[in-house]
Amino acid sequence: MAKINPKTLLDKIWEAHExxxxxxxxxxxxxxxxxxxxxxxxxxxxxxxxxRPDRTLATADHNVPTDGTHVVSRIRDELSRVQxxxxxxxxxxxxxxxxxxxxxxxxxxxxxxxxLGITQPGMTIVCGDSHxxxxxxFGALAFGVGTSEVAHVLxxxxxxxxxxxxxxxxxxxxxxxxxTAKDLILATIGQMGVAGATGHVVExxxxxxxxLSMEGRMTICNMTIEGGGxxxxxxxxxxxxxxxxxxxxxxxxxxxxxxxxxxxxxxxxDRELLVDASAVSPMVTWGTTPGMVVPVTGAVxxxxxxxxxxxxxxxxxxxxxxxxxIALDRVFIGSCTNSRVGDLRxxxxxxxxxxxxxxxxxxxxxxxxxxxxxxxxxxxDEVFKRAGFDWRSAGCSMCLGMNPDVAAPGExxxxxxxxxxxxxxxxxxxxxxxxxxxxxxxxxxxRFVDIREWTT
Amino acid sequence: xKAVGVIAGKVSVIDRDDIDxxxxxxxxxxxxxxxxxxxxxxxxxxxxxPGWGLAKNPILVAGRNFGCGSSRExxxxxxxxxxxxxxxxxxxxDIFRTNCTKVGLLPVALDETHxxxxxxxxEAEIDLxxxxxxxxxxxxxxxxxxxxxxxxxxGLDDVAxxxxxxxxxxxYERERERPGPVTTAL
Numbered sequence: 056m057a058k059i060n061p062k063t064l065l066d067k068i069w070e071a072h073e074x075x076x077x078x079x080x081x082x083x084x085x086x087x088x089x090x091x092x093x094x095x096x097x098x099x100x101x102x103x104x105x106x107r108p109d110r111t112l113a114t115a116d117h118n119v120p121t122d123g124t125h126v127v128s129r130i131r132d133e134l135s136r137v138q139x140x141x142x143x144x145x146x147x148x149x150x151x152x153x154x155x156x157x158x159x160x161x162x163x164x165x166x167x168x169x170x171l172g173i174t175q176p177g178m179t180i181v182c183g184d185s186h187x188x189x190x191x192x193f194g195a196l197a198f199g200v201g202t203s204e205v206a207h208v209l210x211x212x213x214x215x216x217x218x219x220x221x222x223x224x225x226x227x228x229x230x231x232x233x234x235t236a237k238d239l240i241l242a243t244i245g246q247m248g249v250a251g252a253t254g255h256v257v258e259x260x261x262x263x264x265x266x267l268s269m270e271g272r273m274t275i276c277n278m279t280i281e282g283g284g285x286x287x288x289x290x291x292x293x294x295x296x297x298x299x300x301x302x303x304x305x306x307x308x309x310x311x312x313x314x315x316x317x318x319x320x321x322x323x324x325d326r327e328l329l330v331d332a333s334a335v336s337p338m339v340t341w342g343t344t345p346g347m348v349v350p351v352t353g354a355v356x357x358x359x360x361x362x363x364x365x366x367x368x369x370x371x372x373x374x375x376x377x378x379x380x381i382a383l384d385r386v387f388i389g390s391c392t393n394s395r396v397g398d399l400r401x402x403x404x405x406x407x408x409x410x411x412x413x414x415x416x417x418x419x420x421x422x423x424x425x426x427x428x429x430x431x432x433x434x435x436d437e438v439f440k441r442a443g444f445d446w447r448s449a450g451c452s453m454c455l456g457m458n459p460d461v462a463a464p465g466e467x468x469x470x471x472x473x474x475x476x477x478x479x480x481x482x483x484x485x486x487x488x489x490x491x492x493x494x495x496x497x498x499x500x501x502r503f504v505d506i507r508e509w510t511t
Numbered sequence: 512x513k514a515v516g517v518i519a520g521k522v523s524v525i526d527r528d529d530i531d532x533x534x535x536x537x538x539x540x541x542x543x544x545x546x547x548x549x550x551x552x553x554x555x556x557x558x559x560x561p562g563w564g565l566a567k568n569p570i571l572v573a574g575r576n577f578g579c580g581s582s583r584e585x586x587x588x589x590x591x592x593x594x595x596x597x598x599x600x601x602x603x604x605d606i607f608r609t610n611c612t613k614v615g616l617l618p619v620a621l622d623e624t625h626x627x628x629x630x631x632x633x634e635a636e637i638d639l640x641x642x643x644x645x646x647x648x649x650x651x652x653x654x655x656x657x658x659x660x661x662x663x664x665x666g667l668d669d670v671a672x673x674x675x676x677x678x679x680x681x682x683y684e685r686e687r688e689r690p691g692p693v694t695t696a697l
Contacts, residue, residue, distance in 0.1 A: 071687070071689075074676070074679050074680055074683045075676060075679050077658065078673065078676065078679075080680075080683055080684075080687075080688070082689050083692070083694070089541050089542075089583075090541075090582065090583065090584070092544035093544070093545070093546045093584075096544075096546075097670075101670070103670070103674075108694075108695060109693045109694055109695040109696070110693075110694060111694060112694040112697075117541075118542065132542075134542035134543070135542055137542075137544065138542050138544060141544050150695075152694050152695050152697065160697075171692075171697060172692070173692040173694060173697070175691075175692065177689070178689065183582060183584075184581075184582055185580065185581050185582040185606055199582040199606050200582060200606065200609070201582050201583075201584035201587070201606060201609060201610035201613060202546075202584040202585075202610075203584060203610065203613030203614065203669070204609065204610075204613065206670065207669055207670050207673065210670050210673075210674065211670060211673040211674060211680065212680070212684075213673055213680060215669055215672075215673065216609075217656065219605075249529055249576060249579060250529070250575065250576040250579065250602060250604070253576070253602065253604065253605060254605060280580075280606075283576065283579065283604060283605070285605050303697050304691070304692035304693075304694075304697055305692070306690075306691060344529055344531075360528075361527075362527060362528050362529065365527075455533075455538050455581075456538060457538045457539070457541065457542065474531075474533070474580060474581075476531045476533045476534065476580060477533070477534060477556065478533060478534070478537055478556050479533050479538075482537075482556060
């Protein structure tokens with residue numbers, strides 16, 4: 056029987072957290088060193104405590120070196136060191152649990168939440184970071200917020216917000232061999248544009264989504280913000296529940312309501328978008344937004360706007376150049392988009408018997424110390440090192456280049472991260488966003504390759 | 512937060528779409544732990560390109576999807592510190608728009624034709640109370656959430672407002688709060 060008042064997953068989570076109209080309760084607040092010093096200072100000046108330290112968790116990720124430095128006082132860059140020291144002091148003063156440099160649980164904030172099992176279905180989660188949408192892969196409503204909102208959540212555990220509009224992106228058909236979650240989301244952003252989901256919470260659905268691992272789902276939700284979306288989410292299923300089982304933050308018994316947490320069949324979305332998953336190829340970005348993207352079998356397009364002309368100049372690419380002829384200087388495997396153990400396994404599988412091309416510098420930055428330890432238990436570090444990759448320690452690293460991991464001006468990078476903006480990975484650096492598999496194969500070939508034809 | 516009054520004066524123009532917050536304030540400046548002094552680093556890399564010029568005016572007119580990308584509020588602090596009091600654009604990225612409203616930098620969405628007309632006119636008056644942008648020879652109305660408008664006009668502090676609803680928050684925590692996870696018990 057049809058429900059009288061069918062609801063979306065967003066409706067259900069929103070209603071369960073509405074303290075009052077326009078004010079929602081936050082179940083988990085994740086904190087890192089870059090967007091919080093001014094927020095803690097605001098609390099200090101106003102004499103306010105952190106309302107719920109037990110709903111708050113901090114880590115150091117954006118700024119930390121990945122060279123194995125494991126004590127904050129030894130961070131060589133003074134400004135970075137001070138910022139992480141300030142985080143340590145703030146967490147101590149306000150009673151917030153912290154996994155700082157040196158902790159076995161330190162890592163990228165969007166990697167450690169799911170890893171610890173504290174990212175759970177039906178929750179509201181915020182963090183002063185736009186990639187907070189990652190946690191939506193577990194059927195949570197997860198937003199990126201600014202520093203003023205960080206201060207607000209620290210002080211009140213609530214967020215002032217009107218309910219965003221809802222959007223469903225449904226994938227039809229089965230992705231072909233060699234097509235990854237990263238390719239699906241890059242193709243989606245290419246289709247709808249970088250502001251295609253502005254003002255909306257996106258629910259991803261369809262058999263291609265259901266078939267993804269939790270890591271693949273995190274990759275999809277992570278890049279929702281690159282399409283302008285406020286948050287991305289995927290209804291929980293058996294996959295979600297088995298990920299959570301036995302993790303330190305997860306309940307001993309999985310609540311039965313997690314299984315039924317999904318949009319009602321007749322629920323209406325403010326917008327719907329269909330993506331033909333069977334038509335998606337391995338993708339490579341050519342420009343300076345994630346929406347400037349083509350299949351690896353394609354060529355750099357003719358510019359359609361001043362914006363695209365500028366992007367081509369910055370990227371030093373001529374229209375018509377086949378993507379597979381673009382030669383690379385650097386390869387970066389890492390970031391909150393693609394640095395989990397499944398990503399590293401997939402990349403390592405491409406490397407058997409291969410060496411990184413002469414003249415290419417390639418690095419792997421595991422998303423967390425736990426990912427690093429697990430990868431080392433599986434011998435993945437040896438596979439990468441044998442191939443000539445630099446095996447690093449956990450952090451955001453070259454995704455945004457706040458630590459010493461930056462590309463030089465003019466260098467061309469194949470990167471598994473989420474943003475190819477001008478200067479993002481280093482002033483004048485040219486970034487191409489790809490999947491971990493593509494990044495690994497490109498490191499070997501020294502250029503982009505169609506990974507569907509790759510042999511190890 | 513200071514109250515937003517009528518913002519009037521000359522306009523500066525950056526005629527580009529999808530200006531991301533990495534351009535507005537590059538990452539190397541996010542290491543600062545203060546909230547002030549970001550203005551001199553505004554558009555740091557673009558400002559080093561030949562032909563760049565951005566006058567310190569009260570109003571900035573920019574292209575679609577302004578402020579996309581990173582959530583860094585430092586972008587808003589830099590624009591405000593540089594001297595801007597309002598940004599006019601056909602559309603804004605969500606987090607950036609919210610960050611603006613928390614700081615009192617007024618984000619005004621006007622359609623592209625009107626944005627271009629304001630840029631052409633070189634000066635404008637933005638009247639939040641009456642939700643109007645006026646420039647020589649024309650006026651356009653803009654939409655803004657009523658609660659937000661009230662808060663901006665009166666310079667009200669969000670945290671203080673929410674703390675005044677302590678009863679409702681306590682009731683929520685008592686009756687409806689979701690059990691766990693408890694981060695202090697990991």
